[in-house]
Amino acid sequence: MSTLKASVVREMTTKEIKETLVEEQLNYSRMKVSHIISPLENPLLIRQKRKLIARLQTELRRREIEGATNERA
Numbered sequence: 001m002s003t004l005k006a007s008v009v010r011e012m013t014t015k016e017i018k019e020t021l022v023e024e025q026l027n028y029s030r031m032k033v034s035h036i037i038s039p040l041e042n043p044l045l046i047r048q049k050r051k052l053i054a055r056l057q058t059e060l061r062r063r064e065i066e067g068a069t070n071e072r073a
Contacts, residue, residue, distance in 0.1 A: 004052055009059045021056040028053060 028049040
């Protein structure tokens with residue numbers, strides 16, 4: 001999954017988000033290492049990966065907060 005819009009991430013289940021997050025974090029770290037060894041053709045891919053990871057983490061956090069709010073009510 002190269003790019004996922006926030007609307008697509010919102011439609012994913014929590015389990016899918018967690019799995020995708022782990023996979024993307026692994027890809028991101030590999031990409032950084034390979035970029036250090038020999039520069040990537042498109043270094044902007046690193047930025048895109050970082051933003052995707054942030055998008056996934058934000059959605060997980062939003063659901064966590066939403067779940068805590070629902071438990072209190």
